[in-house]
Structure formats: C-alpha cells, structure tokens
Amino acid sequence: MIDLKDLRDNPDKYKDGARAKGVAVDIDRLLELDTQHRALLAEQESQRATQKKLSKEIGPQIGTLRKQLKTVPETHSSEIESQIRELEEKPLQLKNRIAELDEQIAAIKPKLETILLAIPQPPDPDVPPGTSEADNVQLRTWHPNWFNPSKSFVDNKGFAPRTHMQLAEMHNLVDFERGVKMSGSRSYILTGDGARLHQAILRLAFDFITTEHGFVGCTVPVIVREEMMVGTGFFPAGHDQAYHIEESKRGSGHDLFLTGTGEVSLMAMHADEILSADQLPLQYATVSTCFRREAGAAGKDTAGLYRIHQFDKVEQVVICKADETESRQWHQKMIGIVEALLQKLEFPYRLLQCCTGDLGPKNADMIDIESWMPSRGDVDADGNPAGAWGETHSASRLYDYQCRRLNLRYRNDQGKTVFCHSLNNTVLASPRVLIPLLELYQNEDGSITIPKALQPYMNNQQRIG
RNA sequence: GGUGGGGUGGCGGAGCGGUUGAACGCGCCGGUCUUGAAAACCGGUAUACGCCUCGGCGUAUCAUGGGUUCGAAUCCCAUCCCCACCGCCA
Numbered sequence: 001m002i003d004l005k006d007l008r009d010n011p012d013k014y015k016d017g018a019r020a021k022g023v024a025v026d027i028d029r030l031l032e033l034d035t036q037h038r039a040l041l042a043e044q045e046s047q048r049a050t051q052k053k054l055s056k057e058i059g060p061q062i063g064t065l066r067k068q069l070k071t072v073p074e075t076h077s078s079e080i081e082s083q084i085r086e087l088e089e090k091p092l093q094l095k096n097r098i099a100e101l102d103e104q105i106a107a108i109k110p111k112l113e114t115i116l117l118a119i120p121q122p123p124d125p126d127v128p129p130g131t132s133e134a135d136n137v138q139l140r141t142w143h144p145n146w147f148n149p150s151k152s153f154v155d156n157k158g159f160a161p162r163t164h165m166q167l168a169e170m171h172n173l174v175d176f177e178r179g180v181k182m183s184g185s186r187s188y189i190l191t192g193d194g195a196r197l198h199q200a201i202l203r204l205a206f207d208f209i210t211t212e213h214g215f216v217g218c219t220v221p222v223i224v225r226e227e228m229m230v231g232t233g234f235f236p237a238g239h240d241q242a243y244h245i246e247e248s249k250r251g252s253g254h255d256l257f258l259t260g261t262g263e264v265s266l267m268a269m270h271a272d273e274i275l276s277a278d279q280l281p282l283q284y285a286t287v288s289t290c291f292r293r294e295a296g297a298a299g300k301d302t303a304g305l306y307r308i309h310q311f312d313k314v315e316q317v318v319i320c321k322a323d324e325t326e327s328r329q330w331h332q333k334m335i336g337i338v339e340a341l342l343q344k345l346e347f348p349y350r351l352l353q354c355c356t357g358d359l360g361p362k363n364a365d366m367i368d369i370e371s372w373m374p375s376r377g378d379v380d381a382d383g384n385p386a387g388a389w390g391e392t393h394s395a396s397r398l399y400d401y402q403c404r405r406l407n408l409r410y411r412n413d414q415g416k417t418v419f420c421h422s423l424n425n426t427v428l429a430s431p432r433v434l435i436p437l438l439e440l441y442q443n444e445d446g447s448i449t450i451p452k453a454l455q456p457y458m459n460n461q462q463r464i465g
Numbered sequence: 466g467g468u469g470g471g472g473u474g475g476c477g478g479a480g481c482g483g484u485u486g487a488a489c490g491c492g493c494c495g496g497u498c499u500u501g502a503a504a505a506c507c508g509g510u511a512u513a514c515g516c517c518u519c520g521g522c523g524u525a526u527c528a529u530g531g532g533u534u535c536g537a538a539u540c541c542c543a544u545c546c547c548c549a550c551c552g553c554c555a
Contacts, residue, residue: 041515045524052524055536059483062535088535095535253544274512417512 001233001405002119004034017122020356022131030115037108044101051094058087117236120361121401127365130355136368137355142339143348147440149372152380153387159444160384163375165304167438168194170446171465174305174431185302186294186309190431193464197437197450198312198430200457205314205341205428206287213337215285215316220265222288223256228268231406233362233398234260240295258291262315263424267402270319274417275410281320281330285427287312304375305431306390314427319420321410322400327421331365331397334425338369338393341428344453347436348372350389362401369393369426374439392433395425 007014011027018025062084128137143149146156153161168174173194179187190198210217229235229242243258259265266284275282290313294300301307316337318330335351342349354366370389377388400419403409409417441449447465450458 038515041524045515048525049523051535056484059536062483091535 001117001401002121003400003404004116007031007119008034013122014119018120020123020129021120021359021361022357023118023120023361025115025118025120027115027119030112030119033108033112033115037105037112040101040105040108044098044105047094047098047101051091051098054091054094058090062087114236117230117405118361120359121364121398123356123359124364124397127359128353128355129357131357133354133358135355136358137353139351139353139367141348141350142343143372144343144346146346147348147372149348149387149389153374153384157444160382161374161387161439162442162446163304163385164435164438165375167442167446167448168305171448173197173434173438173464183309186307188305188308188431194431194434196458197434197454197464200454201345201428201430201433201437202287202312202314203457204344204454206285208341208344209285209314209316209337209427213283215283218266218269218284218286220262220269220286220288222259222262222265222291224259224264224268225254226257228264228271229257229259231271231402232264232267233402233405234264237361241293243291243293259288260290260292261424262286262288262290262313263317266315266317267319267406267408267422267424270408271406273408275319275408275420277321277410277412280410280420281318281326283316283318285314285316287314290429305435306373306376308431311429311431313429315424316427317422317424319403319408319422321412322418322421324399324421327397327399327423330423331367331395334423335367335369335395338395338425338427342369342371345437345451346453347440349392360396362398363396364399364401365397367395369395371433371436372440373435375435390432390435392429392436393426396423398422398424 002014007027008031011031015027018027128135130136141149148156162170165174165176171194172192173190175189175191176187179189182189206217209215223245226235229238234242238260241260245256245258248255265288266286269284270282290311292309294307294309297307316334318334320326320330339349339351349369349371352368352370354363354368359366368391371392372387373390374387375385376390377386379385399421402422403420408420408422410420412418437451438448441451443449445465447463449463450461455462
C-alpha cells in the first residue's frame with residue numbers, strides 16, 4: 001500500500017509509477033473520492049461532537065426525571081413523561097443526519113480502498129524502463145572454471161547434453177506420468193535419488209542461511225487468510241495465481257489460500273505489531289511448500305520441472321528500519337548470500353536488473369538471479385539445445401509498501417511509530433534447481449556427479465548412476 | 466464435531482446502560498530526596514484518522530462486524546480467537 005498523504009502531495013509520482021509498471025489505475029478518481037470522503041468525515045465528526053455534548057447534557061436530566069417518575073404520584077407522571085420525550089427528541093435530527101453521512105461514507109470507502117490497494121509501488125528512479133522481461137538488464141555473470149556458458153555444452157564437456165527429463169528417466173528420479181495421473185498437468189513425483197537430492201539441497205540451503213548467515217529459521221503455515229495475501233501485496237493483483245480454499249462454503253467465517261511463497265507467512269508473522277527499534281533488523285528464513293496455479297501460463301514450459309504447481313523453497317526475508325540506505329544494503333547482502341550459495345554449488349549464474357515493467361506491483365526494485373540450464377534455449381543443427389539462463393532466484397526491495405499493508409511498525413528514536421521496510425529473496429527453490437544440477441553435472445555415460453557441497457547431505461554419495 | 470467458560474491499555478485486573486479512553490496495581494519515562502543506588506513521594510505514560518492560526522481541537526477504537534438506544538466497554542445477533550472437557554485423529 002502506498003501512503004495516501006504522499007499521494008495527495010505527489011500524485012504524479014504514483015501516476016508515472018503505475019504507467020512505468022504498466023498498471024492501469026485511476027488515480028484521479030481516487031483523489032476525487034478522497035476529497036469527498038474527507039469532507040463527509042469532517043461533517044460527520046463535527047455532528048457527532050455536537051451529539052455527544054448534547055447527550056451528556058440530556059442524559060443526567062432524563063435520569064433524574066425517570067427516578068422522579070417512580071416516586072411521584074400518578075397525577076404528575078404524564079407531565080414528567082412528556083418532559084422526557086421532549087428531551088429525547090432533541091438529538092433526533094442530528095442522529096438522522098449522522099446516519100445519512102454514515103451511509104455515504106460507507107459507500108465511498110470500499111471504492112477508495114479498492115483503488116488504493118491497486119496502486120503499485122513506484123519503481124525506483126534507477127530501475128531501467130521497460131515493458132517486459134525482455135527489457136531486463138544483465139548486471140554480471142559468474143561461472144566455475146569447468147563450465148563457461150558462453151561456450152556450447154559440447155565445447156565445455158566434450159559430449160552432447162541430455163535434458164533433465166532424460167536424466168531423470170534414466171535414473172528414476174522423477175515420475176511425471178503418475179504425478180499427472182494424480183494431480184493433473186504440471187505435477188510430478190520425485191522418486192529415489194531424485195527425492196533425496198531435493199531434500200539434500202533444501203537442507204543445504206536452509207543450513208546455509210540459518211547457521212552461516214544468522215537468519216532465524218521458521219516453519220510457517222502455508223494456508224493463510226486472505227488479509228495476509230492482501231497484506232503482503234500478492235492480492236488483489238495475484239488473486240488468480242493462488243489456490244483458494246473455500247471454507248466459507250462449509251460454514252466457516254473465512255476462506256483460506258495456499259501461499260505461493262514463504263515470504264507471505266514470514267512477513268505476516270508480525271502483522272499489526274509495533275516492534276521496538278532494538279528488535280530490528282529481523283532476519284527470517286523458512287523452507288516451505290509453495291503453490292502456484294500458473295494461470296495464464298498455459299502451454300508455457302509444460303515439460304519437465306521448470307514450471308510446476310507445487311515446489312519447495314527456502315526463502316529469506318528482512319524487516320528493517322525505514323531507512324533507504326539500510327534497505328539497499330540488505331538487498332545487496334541478500335543477493336550476496338545467494339551468490340555464495342550458487343558458487344558453493346558451482347552453478348553458472350547471472351544477475352538481472354529487472355525493468356520497471358517486470359517488477360510486479362509491490363517492488364521498488366528487483367534483481368533476478370538466473371542459473372544456466374543446458375536444456376533450455378533453441379536447438380541447433382545437431383539437435384542439441386543451446387542452453388539458456390533460467391530464473392532461480394528473485395530479490396525484492398519494497399520500502400514500506402508491504403509493511404504499510406501489513407500494519408507492521410516500529411517505534412523510532414523519537415518515539416514515533418514508523419512502518420518498517422521489508423525485503424525478500426529466494427535462497428533456493430527445488431525441484432527447479434535440480435534442472436541445472438542434473439544437466440550441468442551429467443557425465444557422458446549419463447551418470448550424474450553429485451556436487452561436492454551436497455555430498456554431506458547425500459550420505460557422502462558421489463554419483464548417481 | 467459436541468458442551469461449557471472467556472476475550473478490557475505494555476502486563477495484571479475492575480467496570481456490566483449516562484462526563485469511562487476507561488478505577489486500581491505492576492512496568493516504563495521524567496522529577497524531588499540521596500555521595501550514588503534503592504525505598505518513598507510527585508508528575509507523565511495507547512493507536513489511527515480528520516481539522517488547524519502548529520499551540521492544539523475533534524472523531525473513532527474495551528476481539529471483529531452489525532443491531533437496540535437520546536446515549537453502549539456494559540444489552541442483542543453474527544463471526545473470529547483463546548481456555549477446559551468429550552469425540553475423532555498424524
């Protein structure tokens with residue numbers, strides 16, 4: 001959520017921001033509604049003030065008259081009753097006017113909030129303009145000595161690559177058919193060493209972020225209330241991407257949603273709280289199952305483990321003071337953690353500065369990290385895929401956009417309550433990450449060397465096949 | 466799933482239709498006293514929004530949302546949450 005007061009002062013900042021992100025939102029309409037809303041509120045409040053004052057005068061008078069009614073002979077009672085009635089009628093006009101104003105305010109408020117929630121965070125000025133991921137800008141790349149993605153796979157390893165699907169089939173690592181039988185398209189079963197690799201790499205990532213980088217590990221609910229989806233900024237825009245559990249249809253007071261990332265629960269933990277400054281920064285990590293409907297992605301990346309409905313992800317979030325410099329430092333630090341992990345695994349990767357159109361509604365800035373996936377990209381004359389970068393990580397910087405929605409604040413040195421800043425980044429998501437693992441570490445005979453960093457988590461096993 | 470009891474400020478805990486944003490205690494902050502500290506005493510101590518002559522003023526908030534009433538923390542309804550017991554269960 002953006003700051004309505006700031007929007008009043010700088011409407012163009014938000015109009016430009018929405019335009020840069022390609023989000024259609026009627027900010028002029030919001031300003032109009034806001035003006036109306038405030039006028040009504042002012043009148044309603046002053047009417048209420050008069051009503052309160054009047055009530056305090058009348059109240060005791062009615063009280064005394066009622067007491068009199070009990071003691072006085074019946075001959076006088078009708079006179080007292082009419083006095084009471086007279087007093088009671090006094091605030092009636094006010095009451096009607098207030099009810100009228102209440103109604104008008106109640107009619108405007110949801111309209112106002114709908115627009116307010118839809119206004120995206122303006123991109124930072126240093127974010128390059130663009131309309132889609134095609135306009136993202138490569139910042140830097142890294143690769144191990146033994147695999148340079150600027151050369152072909154054959155040049156790197158001396159043989160033609162198999163895809164992760166072929167490798168998975170060879171070694172019975174994934175059962176796509178039965179996964180689909182059970183749960184439809186984009187479903188899978190990790191089996192045998194596939195399941196072990198998955199657990200091993202998640203555990204490696206979880207240990208790395210918690211023990212080496214001091215993030216507090218948490219297990220969190222992956223089924224949450226709608227307000228948490230709204231609070232973290234995934235709703236309303238991402239409503240179609242979330243699985244919806246309609247508990248209200250079964251008599252419950254509210255529906256639930258499956259989270260598409262551990263970020264939701266990690267951030268929602270402190271919703272509606274006022275933290276003390278010395279609690280900050282909060283560094284949390286979780287490994288959680290993520291659910292994504294992939295609505296609108298029909299036909300895209302349908303084969304293999306790339307785009308699936310359910311996966312597991314180690315996620316990191318930071319909640320820090322409302323300080324841009326600190327926020328930016330954390331962003332760099334969180335990216336550095338991922339780079340260190342990928343270097344441990346010896347995966348070639350690159351950093352991409354996402355352009356304005358690719359940021360999503362809540363981010364001021366986003367850096368994607370992509371790992372080299374030999375099976376992606378165009379197929380050459382020999383029938384070998386050229387390989388391509390595939391997104392494995394995404395590091396977001398949100399200022400107070402998310403904390404404002406979550407009502408997550410802290411008390412600063414002056415004792416004022418201030419919305420925190422928040423950031424999040426993938427640590428590692430599997431099984432997508434098994435794509436580079438299997439494909440990069442395959443040998444000519446189809447066997448797979450297990451990365452050194454992973455071997456301790458695989459009972460010191462060195463190869464598959 | 467069933468039955469019963471509850472949700473009041475940072476915490477504990479009163480209030481159960483009329484100057485109650487809320488007694489009292491604890492905690493916290495400031496002050497007096499003290500060489501210093503403690504004790505004692507005095508004062509202060511919520512959040513949000515709106516208005517504004519930047520000193521304030523107003524409104525809302527006693528789980529949440531409705532309702533009754535001239536007036537609701539207090540009465541009614543719905544929902545959420547917590548606790549206890551029973552049932553079911555990894």
